[in-house]
Amino acid sequence: MRAFLKEIARDLYTFFTSITLAIVLISLIALLALLGTLIPQETFTREVDYIARYGVEGYNTLKKLQLTNIFGSWYFLFLMALFTLNLAACTHKRLMASWRYWKLPMGFIRPEDLKRFEHSYAISGSVCSDASPKIREVLQRHGYRVREHNSQILAEKWRWERFGIDVFHISLVIVIFGGLVTMLFGYRTFAIAHQGDVLRLPGADFAVRVNRFWSENYKNSERVMDWRTELTVIENDKEILTKTIEVNAPLRYKGYNFYQSAFGTDWQGAARVTLALFRADGTALGEFVGTVDDGFAVPSENIFVKIGAFLPDFALTENLIAYSRTQRLENPAVFVEIYDAQGFRLMRTWAFSRPEMQRFWETTMARVGGETPYRIKLVGMTAPEFTGLQITKDPGRPIVYFGFLFVIVGLLVHMYFKHRQIWVHISENEIVIAGMVRNNLKSFAEEFRRLVREIERLQIVTHPESELVV
Amino acid sequence: MRYLSVLFFYLSTVSYFVTFVFYLLYVVLGSSQRERRLGETLGIVAAGVSEGLSQIAWGVWATRALLVSIAISTIGVIARAIELGNASQWVKIVLLPLSTTYETLTFFSWLIPLIYFVMERKFQIKQVGVFVTGAAFVMLSVAASPSLAPSAPTGVPASLQSYWLTIHVLFMVIGIAFFTSGFGATLVYLWRRYEKKLFLLFGALLGALATIIFIVVPLFGTLQFEKMLASGALLAALCAGFGWLLLFVHREGQPVAWERLENIEEMVYRCNALGFPFYAIGGLVFGGIWAEQAWSRYWGWDPKETAMLVTALVYAVYLHARLTWGARDPGWRGGLVAWLSVLGYLAVLYAWIGINYFVASLHSFV
Numbered sequence: 001m002r003a004f005l006k007e008i009a010r011d012l013y014t015f016f017t018s019i020t021l022a023i024v025l026i027s028l029i030a031l032l033a034l035l036g037t038l039i040p041q042e043t044f045t046r047e048v049d050y051i052a053r054y055g056v057e058g059y060n061t062l063k064k065l066q067l068t069n070i071f072g073s074w075y076f077l078f079l080m081a082l083f084t085l086n087l088a089a090c091t092h093k094r095l096m097a098s099w100r101y102w103k104l105p106m107g108f109i110r111p112e113d114l115k116r117f118e119h120s121y122a123i124s125g126s127v128c129s130d131a132s133p134k135i136r137e138v139l140q141r142h143g144y145r146v147r148e149h150n151s152q153i154l155a156e157k158w159r160w161e162r163f164g165i166d167v168f169h170i171s172l173v174i175v176i177f178g179g180l181v182t183m184l185f186g187y188r189t190f191a192i193a194h195q196g197d198v199l200r201l202p203g204a205d206f207a208v209r210v211n212r213f214w215s216e217n218y219k220n221s222e223r224v225m226d227w228r229t230e231l232t233v234i235e236n237d238k239e240i241l242t243k244t245i246e247v248n249a250p251l252r253y254k255g256y257n258f259y260q261s262a263f264g265t266d267w268q269g270a271a272r273v274t275l276a277l278f279r280a281d282g283t284a285l286g287e288f289v290g291t292v293d294d295g296f297a298v299p300s301e302n303i304f305v306k307i308g309a310f311l312p313d314f315a316l317t318e319n320l321i322a323y324s325r326t327q328r329l330e331n332p333a334v335f336v337e338i339y340d341a342q343g344f345r346l347m348r349t350w351a352f353s354r355p356e357m358q359r360f361w362e363t364t365m366a367r368v369g370g371e372t373p374y375r376i377k378l379v380g381m382t383a384p385e386f387t388g389l390q391i392t393k394d395p396g397r398p399i400v401y402f403g404f405l406f407v408i409v410g411l412l413v414h415m416y417f418k419h420r421q422i423w424v425h426i427s428e429n430e431i432v433i434a435g436m437v438r439n440n441l442k443s444f445a446e447e448f449r450r451l452v453r454e455i456e457r458l459q460i461v462t463h464p465e466s467e468l469v470v
Numbered sequence: 471m472r473y474l475s476v477l478f479f480y481l482s483t484v485s486y487f488v489t490f491v492f493y494l495l496y497v498v499l500g501s502s503q504r505e506r507r508l509g510e511t512l513g514i515v516a517a518g519v520s521e522g523l524s525q526i527a528w529g530v531w532a533t534r535a536l537l538v539s540i541a542i543s544t545i546g547v548i549a550r551a552i553e554l555g556n557a558s559q560w561v562k563i564v565l566l567p568l569s570t571t572y573e574t575l576t577f578f579s580w581l582i583p584l585i586y587f588v589m590e591r592k593f594q595i596k597q598v599g600v601f602v603t604g605a606a607f608v609m610l611s612v613a614a615s616p617s618l619a620p621s622a623p624t625g626v627p628a629s630l631q632s633y634w635l636t637i638h639v640l641f642m643v644i645g646i647a648f649f650t651s652g653f654g655a656t657l658v659y660l661w662r663r664y665e666k667k668l669f670l671l672f673g674a675l676l677g678a679l680a681t682i683i684f685i686v687v688p689l690f691g692t693l694q695f696e697k698m699l700a701s702g703a704l705l706a707a708l709c710a711g712f713g714w715l716l717l718f719v720h721r722e723g724q725p726v727a728w729e730r731l732e733n734i735e736e737m738v739y740r741c742n743a744l745g746f747p748f749y750a751i752g753g754l755v756f757g758g759i760w761a762e763q764a765w766s767r768y769w770g771w772d773p774k775e776t777a778m779l780v781t782a783l784v785y786a787v788y789l790h791a792r793l794t795w796g797a798r799d800p801g802w803r804g805g806l807v808a809w810l811s812v813l814g815y816l817a818v819l820y821a822w823i824g825i826n827y828f829v830a831s832l833h834s835f836v
Contacts, residue, residue, distance in 0.1 A: 019790055019793075019794045020794075022790060023787050023790055023791060026783050026786060026787050026790075027783075027787060029783065030779075030780045030783040030784060030787075033776045033777075033779055033780050033783075034776075034777070034780050036771060036773075036776055037773040037774075037776045037777050037780070037825060038687065041771055043770065043771065044770075044772070054693055057693070058692075058693035061693045061694070061695065061698075062693060071771045179768065179769065188766070188767075218557075218558065218559060218625040219559060221625065223624060223625045223627075224627075224628060225558075225559070225625055225628065226628045226631065227628060246628065247628040247629050247631065247764060248628070248629070248631055248632040248634075248763055248764050249763075250763065250766070257766065259764075259765070259766045261765075261766065390765075390766040392766050392767070394762075397762075400758075400768060401759075404755045404758065404759065407751070407754070407755055408751050408755055411747045411750065411751060412747060415743060415744070415746075415747050442736055
């Protein structure tokens with residue numbers, strides 16, 4: 001039984017350490033991610049926009065296949081989990097190999113073997129007695145660590161670079177882990193705040209007050225330069241600090257972060273509208289003012305007019321759900337319900353400020369639902385400005401940053417350093433120089449040539465020909 | 471002309487076109503020149519026979535013209551940086567003009583040839599210059615049309631007012647510039663490997679891409695289950711078909727002459743391997759840090775982010791495939807490594823330009 005389990009474990013290890021598996025998984029993840037760029041994802045798309053784009057049926061299909069949330073779908077997460085396992089296993093395997101490589105000492109190599117190296121050079125002639133220290137000095141000047149073994153100089157540098165790619169792979173796992181920590185233990189919310197609001201956060205022992213917010217334009221221009229919000233942190237009824245946040249400059253306090261994330265007019269939440277009321281026969285009843293989710297009474301008629309919703313840019317989906325296409329005041333519409341004194345609803349309708357929309361709506365409604373007791377027109381609207389704050393708590397942040405740091409270090413080490421080794425064999429009538437670089441880096445040839453030239457220039461070899469002449 | 475930079479970019483457009491022509495002449499006439507030189511040394515052709523145009527050392531002139539073009543672009547980029555700084559009242563130290571389509575295009579037309587110039591000095595494969603200068607010329611031409619890329623400098627929007635604009639975008643741009651040189655080298659490599667059969671392969675690739683864009687994607691977009699299934703099957707069939715074609719060409723082809731391929735393959739690998747750290751670090755790390763500062767999260771599966779990830783993944787596959795299968799594989803695997811480099815560059819183009827036409831994204835300013 002134990003042998004059986006061992007065999008399974010070995011098979012699993014072989015399976016997860018294969019680079020082919022890595023290539024297949026990366027390709028599948030890339031393919032799904034590509035799909036995720038083509039289909040808008042629900043984290044930044046409203047349901048109504050999906051329906052407007054794909055229709056109800058299409059939207060349901062997408063949802064059933066989890067294509068509106070690919071990156072949270074079970075199949076994507078499954079692939080990611082497999083990939084993480086694969087990455088971890090490969091890292092383990094590579095790390096073992098790197099460790100063996102690290103431990104493998106540079107050893108003596110016979111000169112005739114050195115001559116067969118790709119980077120190899122021999123200087124023949126009678127060699128001075130002080131050749132060895134001179135050559136060692138040259139190599140040391142080039143950053144090599146030098147030792148001597150059986151009259152052979154063994155020099156090397158950057159042996160540690162072998163671990164660069166391991167560091168990179170481990171850091172990737174760390175970054176994924178940090179993201180997971182944020183996802184599981186973090187907290188994120190979006191708050192729409194008006195002047196003077198005090199924001200309280202669950203689990204936080206402080207509150208934040210919105211003092212004021214404003215936007216600045218570029219000089220002589222309509223272009224917005226920045227949006228700013230002044231926040232004050234209040235702890236135990238004491239003001240701790242005040243900071244003006246702007247886009248790209250959040251407030252960070254006790255692990256919480258406050259970002260300037262939106263700015264605008266709060267049409268949908270707090271619009272204040274002016275409505276003109278008419279009886280069905282055309283008698284004007286006057287103009288009235290009310291806010292969203294509230295309304296006003298018309299004493300002369302003994303009715304209450306409730307303002308249900310305000311949409312700055314009215315549109316309808318295929319299945320006749322009203323929504324606001326944008327947050328700009330393009331096609332403002334207000335949803336109104338009229339109740340009598342007993343609380344019985346007399347009618348409900350949309351009222352528009354664009355006359356052609358109003359006409360279209362009234363004629364359509366008249367055809368479908370018949371006469372209504374009142375007619376309503378939207379004649380004016382205002383809304384308070386708001387600042388939108390993204391608030392997060394991000395416990396994974398240090399882990400992710402740590403991972404980021406070593407992603408950079410690991411990748412740079414792997415890409416720009418390669419372990420170099422030089423053997424110099426000195427005998428009485430010959431110096432053999434041979435070099436080796438990991439991954440057969442081409443640019444090593446240049447360094448090798450330079451080294452050889454410098455060693456030749458030491459003039460530690462006297463040529464036998466010249467001796468003969470003398 | 472209201473802006474000095476615009477003038478210089480117009481000049482460099484002309485200059486890059488001239489450079490492009492020089493490189494083209496080098497490729498077309500240079501080969502006969504090389505043959506003639508070979509003939510002279512062998513004594514077949516009498517030395518000193520004038521052949522007019524092909525007498526000129528086009529390669530040398532092309533490199534000189536390239537340097538002139540880069541110099542003109544450099545002035546343009548510097549002028550643009552100052553104009554942008556003035557327009558945005560020096561809110562933050564906005565070092566690099568990289569905030570609009572016009573600026574990124576003109577910046578690219580400076581950086582891509584610059585990086586190519588460095589690689590050309592190292593590898594001396596001037597055929598790549600045709601693609602690189604051609605690309606620079608096309609970019610500048612697009613930038614010159616006001617409807618596609620308005621040239622007047624405007625204040626930098628609030629979301630871009632950060633030092634990370636410079637760091638993040640600079641890294642991405644350097645990465646893309648290396649990939650562009652790498653892609654140019656891949657084209658030369660593929661030409662040397664397949665010669666006239668490359669037309670067949672590229673024709674098939676273009677056909678497959680067109681089928682994907684015009685049939686597979688819309689079929690999937692109908693969102694009816696059967697049609698989505700059919701679109702998936704079609705995609706698989708296309709991949710299989712191209713794979714089969716590749717296998718066929720490799721089996722029928724001449725044995726590969728390594729001495730013609732080795733150097734250019736090395737250039738492809740160097741460019742991609744140098745570009746990858748810039749692209750991956752600039753996108754994943756610096757992009758992540760900036761996104762956390764501006765949008766409150768490192769990673770949000772925003773379409774542009776995701777497309778960048780896809781690109782980085784394709785190049786990661788390229789690097790791993792080259793590592794495991796080796797560049798010297800004479801069979802289809804060695805060829806596949808080169809095709810992965812092509813796929814990588816297609817992904818670059820998608821992440822850089824294509825994505826802007828598909829989905830609204832937080833990155834919609836470039």
